[in-house]
Amino acid sequence: MELSAQSRFPLRESTRGSLTSVLCRLPSVKRSLLFLLPLLVCGVSARSALQFDVFLGYGGQPTGTDGIVREAGWFPVACEVLNDGPPFNAVFEVSSSQMGGGQAKRLAVELPTNTRKRFVIPMFAASGTYGVWDARLLDDRGKLRAEKTGMRPRGIAWESVLMGAVPRTFAGLPKLPELRNNNARTPLQPLVARLQVEQMPDNPIPFEGLDAIYLSSEKALELKVNQSDALTAWVHGGGHLIVGVEQASDVNAAPWLKELLPIELKGAETRKANREVLDWLRSGKDQEITPDSTTRAGARNRPGLPGSRASNPGFNPYADLADDAEFNQADFPVATGNLRGGRTVLSVQGTPLIVTANRGRGQVTVLTFSPEREPFRSWKNREWFWAKVVRVPPGWFSGDPLNLNFYGGSSIDGVFGAMIDSRQVRKLPVQWLLLLLVVYLLVIGPVDQYCLKKAGKQMLTWLTFPIYVVFFSLLIYYIGYKLRAGETEWNELHLVDILPQGERTAEWRGRTYASVYSPVNARYKLVGEQTHATLRGEFMGLARGGQEGSRSEVLQRDKGFDAEIEVPVWTSQLYVSDWAEFADVPLSATITTQGANRQLNLRNNLSRDLKEVRLVFQDRIYEVGDVPAGRATTVPLEQPKSAPLRDFVVQHGGPFQGAVQQRQYAFGDNANRWVELNPRTVAATSFISQALNVGLHQRAFVYPVGMDLTPLVERGDAVLLAWDPGHSPSAMPLNRFKTIRSQRNTMFRLAIPAGQSGNL
Numbered sequence: 001m002e003l004s005a006q007s008r009f010p011l012r013e014s015t016r017g018s019l020t021s022v023l024c025r026l027p028s029v030k031r032s033l034l035f036l037l038p039l040l041v042c043g044v045s046a047r048s049a050l051q052f053d054v055f056l057g058y059g060g061q062p063t064g065t066d067g068i069v070r071e072a073g074w075f076p077v078a079c080e081v082l083n084d085g086p087p088f089n090a091v092f093e094v095s096s097s098q099m100g101g102g103q104a105k106r107l108a109v110e111l112p113t114n115t116r117k118r119f120v121i122p123m124f125a126a127s128g129t130y131g132v133w134d135a136r137l138l139d140d141r142g143k144l145r146a147e148k149t150g151m152r153p154r155g156i157a158w159e160s161v162l163m164g165a166v167p168r169t170f171a172g173l174p175k176l177p178e179l180r181n182n183n184a185r186t187p188l189q190p191l192v193a194r195l196q197v198e199q200m201p202d203n204p205i206p207f208e209g210l211d212a213i214y215l216s217s218e219k220a221l222e223l224k225v226n227q228s229d230a231l232t233a234w235v236h237g238g239g240h241l242i243v244g245v246e247q248a249s250d251v252n253a254a255p256w257l258k259e260l261l262p263i264e265l266k267g268a269e270t271r272k273a274n275r276e277v278l279d280w281l282r283s284g285k286d287q288e289i290t291p292d293s294t295t296r297a298g299a300r301n302r303p304g305l306p307g308s309r310a311s312n313p314g315f316n317p318y319a320d321l322a323d324d325a326e327f328n329q330a331d332f333p334v335a336t337g338n339l340r341g342g343r344t345v346l347s348v349q350g351t352p353l354i355v356t357a358n359r360g361r362g363q364v365t366v367l368t369f370s371p372e373r374e375p376f377r378s379w380k381n382r383e384w385f386w387a388k389v390v391r392v393p394p395g396w397f398s399g400d401p402l403n404l405n406f407y408g409g410s411s412i413d414g415v416f417g418a419m420i421d422s423r424q425v426r427k428l429p430v431q432w433l434l435l436l437l438v439v440y441l442l443v444i445g446p447v448d449q450y451c452l453k454k455a456g457k458q459m460l461t462w463l464t465f466p467i468y469v470v471f472f473s474l475l476i477y478y479i480g481y482k483l484r485a486g487e488t489e490w491n492e493l494h495l496v497d498i499l500p501q502g503e504r505t506a507e508w509r510g511r512t513y514a515s516v517y518s519p520v521n522a523r524y525k526l527v528g529e530q531t532h533a534t535l536r537g538e539f540m541g542l543a544r545g546g547q548e549g550s551r552s553e554v555l556q557r558d559k560g561f562d563a564e565i566e567v568p569v570w571t572s573q574l575y576v577s578d579w580a581e582f583a584d585v586p587l588s589a590t591i592t593t594q595g596a597n598r599q600l601n602l603r604n605n606l607s608r609d610l611k612e613v614r615l616v617f618q619d620r621i622y623e624v625g626d627v628p629a630g631r632a633t634t635v636p637l638e639q640p641k642s643a644p645l646r647d648f649v650v651q652h653g654g655p656f657q658g659a660v661q662q663r664q665y666a667f668g669d670n671a672n673r674w675v676e677l678n679p680r681t682v683a684a685t686s687f688i689s690q691a692l693n694v695g696l697h698q699r700a701f702v703y704p705v706g707m708d709l710t711p712l713v714e715r716g717d718a719v720l721l722a723w724d725p726g727h728s729p730s731a732m733p734l735n736r737f738k739t740i741r742s743q744r745n746t747m748f749r750l751a752i753p754a755g756q757s758g759n760l
Helices: 010-025 028-048 205-209 225-236 248-252 255-260 276-282 325-329 382-390 412-420 430-455 458-484 645-653 656-663 679-685 710-714
Strands: 050-056 068-070 073-083 088-096 103-111 115-125 133-139 144-151 154-156 162-166 191-194 212-216 240-244 263-272 331-339 343-348 351-359 362-367 489-500 505-518 522-528 532-537 551-556 561-567 571-584 587-594 597-604 610-617 620-627 632-636 642-644 718-725 741-752
Touching: 050 133, 050 144, 068 073, 073 088, 073 103, 073 133, 073 205, 088 115, 103 115, 103 532, 115 205, 205 225, 212 225, 225 240, 225 255, 225 362, 240 382, 248 255, 248 263, 248 331, 263 351, 276 343, 276 382, 331 343, 331 351, 412 489, 412 505, 412 571, 412 656, 412 679, 430 458, 489 679, 505 522, 505 561, 522 532, 522 571, 532 551, 532 561, 561 571, 587 718, 587 741, 597 610, 597 620, 597 718, 610 679, 620 632, 620 645, 642 645, 645 679, 679 718, 679 741, 710 718
Parallel strands: 068 154, 103 551, 162 191, 162 212, 212 240, 240 362, 489 741
Antiparallel strands: 050 073, 073 115, 088 103, 088 133, 133 144, 263 331, 343 351, 351 362, 489 505, 505 571, 522 561, 532 571, 551 561, 587 597, 597 632, 610 620, 610 718, 620 642, 718 741
C-alpha cells in the first residue's frame, strides 16, 4: 500500500515544525545570526578552495623550503595558485624579512574561478645563507588571502658551483661528489638543483645564479617558447647548457635546440665504453671541456680558492678512480651526426660522446648518449663524470680545509656608487666631530661651573644647561645643512653587454646603476620599460652581512616594472636595474691579421660619436680613440699604444677598495670616498679580478655574474669597450620625477670571438 508524503517523512515534517516554533520564540538578533551562518560557511569553504604554493630558489618545494640560492645573486621565486572559489584580482608579494632587507616585489594577476596560474618573479639574494623570505597573496582591496612566512632556502657561497638539472626522471638527477673538509659556515659544497619545467622562468635574469644547466632532450620538448628563449639568452650571456640526448628525434623536433647544438644528429649506434671513458676521466685535463679556453666564459673567477691556478693547480682528484669492468663491457646507444662548428672532447671507437662549442659568451655541451640510462646511471664514477663536465675546481677535493673568510668581500656596487653619488653630500671629518664633542663637554661642564660660580649664581645652571643643549642642537643642524643640503639629483651609469644574434640584431644585457639625492624625506617613482627588467637596492657586500642599503617597492609587469623608492633626507641612495631586451646592433667589430700586423675594423651604427674606445686583446689593452657616428674605422693594433691589462686595472682601480670602505662610514674623509667617473675607471671595473690582491681563502670584491670579462680574454676573445657620454640606452628615462641635476653615461661592451670574421 502506498504511503502519503506525510506518512513517509514524519520526522522531517515534525522537525520542520519544531524548528519553526523554536525560531519564532528566538530574539530577532539571534535569528539574524542563524541566517548568517550559511553565508559564513560559504565564506570559509571559498577560502579553503584557494591553493597557494611558493617555490623559492632553484629546486624549491611547495613549502618554500629546500630551494637553493646563491648569495649576492638573482634567483627565481615561482608561485602556483589554484582558485576554486569566486574570481578576484590578486597581488602576489615577496619580501625579505631579514634585518636590512629592503626589497618588496609584487605581481598583479587575475584569478578567475576554477583556474590554475603559475608565474615567476626574479629576486636578489643579498645573503643566501641567512635570508628569510615571506610570500603573500592579497586581493585588490589589500586583504590577505594566503601567505607563506619564514621561508629559509638553502644558501651556498658566492664562489661555489651550482648546477640546475631538468632530467627525464627523478632518478636521473646528476650528483656531484662531496667535499671532505667543507666549512659549514662557508657552504662551498657543489650542488645540483632539480628544475621543474612548470616553474622554469621565462626571463634570462633568474637563470644567472646557475653555473650550468643539464637538460634532457626529452624534456626540451615541454619547454614553452618564452622559456626556451630565456634559456637561449642565458647561454649567449655566459651560461653553460649541457644536453643529454635521449633520441635524435627529440632534438630535431625542437628547432631552437637543434639550432643551438654544435652537432646535427641523424641516427644512432651502439657502443661500448671500454676504458676510453675512464682514461679521459683520469687524465685530469678538465679544461678540455671548454673549447679553446682555460676558464669558462661567464664563470666566476675564484682567485685564491683551493683549486685555482694560484693554489693547487697540479692536483688531480680523478687519477685514482677505480675501474668498473661491468660498465666497460655494457652496450649503450649513442646518437650520431655531423659536427657543426663544435669540437669533440671525448669519443669511443671514433664516435663522439661529448661535443662542445662556444655560443656567444657561453657554451653548449652535447652528451650524445643518455646519462640517465644504463650503464651510466649505475656507473661507479658517475659523480666524478659530472664534476668534470661542470668543471668543479679539482683542488676543492684535495682534502685541504676550505676556510674561506665568509664575512669578507666588498660589493662592486659600492664602486659604482662612489662614481655617481652626488658630490653635494659631504662628510664631517672625524677630528672635527671629536673637537665639537670636546667643546660641548667643556661648555656644559667646567666652563659652565666656573662662570656661574664666579658670578655666585650656581642655581642658574637649571637655565643655562637647556640653553647649551638648544644652542649645540641648532649648531649641529646648521653644520649638517651646510654639509649635506642640496638640490634633487639623479645620476645614471649604464653597463651594456652587446650579445649579437645575427648581423643586425643583438640582445642588450644591461645593468643600470642609478643614484638619487633627496633634499627631503620623499618617495620617488621609477619605471623600467625594457622587455625583461627588474630592480634591486644596493648590495652592501658580504662584509656587512649581505644587506641591501636601500628600500623599494617594485611591481613587476609583463614587460618591465613600476617602482617606488624611499630616500631619506640629505642622502644619496643607489639602485640597480638589471634588464635585457633585443635591439639593433649599435656597433660591430672584427680583428684581421696581415702577416705580423693586426688591425681592428670597427663600425659605429649610432647617430653620435663613441668616445675613448679601447680594445682588450691577449692580456693587453689598446687605445683606439674616438669613432665618428655612422662610420667605419680601421685602426692598427700597435704595441706602443697598448699596456698590460693588469697594470691598467691596478692603476685605475687602485682607489676602489678604499672608496668603498670610506663610503660606508658616516664620518670621515670626503675625497677618498669618491671615484672619478670616466671611461678608464669604468673599464677597470670590467676586469675587476685583475686588481685582486688578497691572501689565500679571502674575498676582495663580490660582483654579479658576467660583470668581470677576464674569462673571455683568457679563452682568446677580444673585448671592445666604447664610451657613450651623456646618453642612455633607453629612450624613456628610468626616473619619472623632476630633477634639477642629472647625468647619464653608457659603456658598451662587445666581445669579439677568437677567429671571428665578418660583422658581429
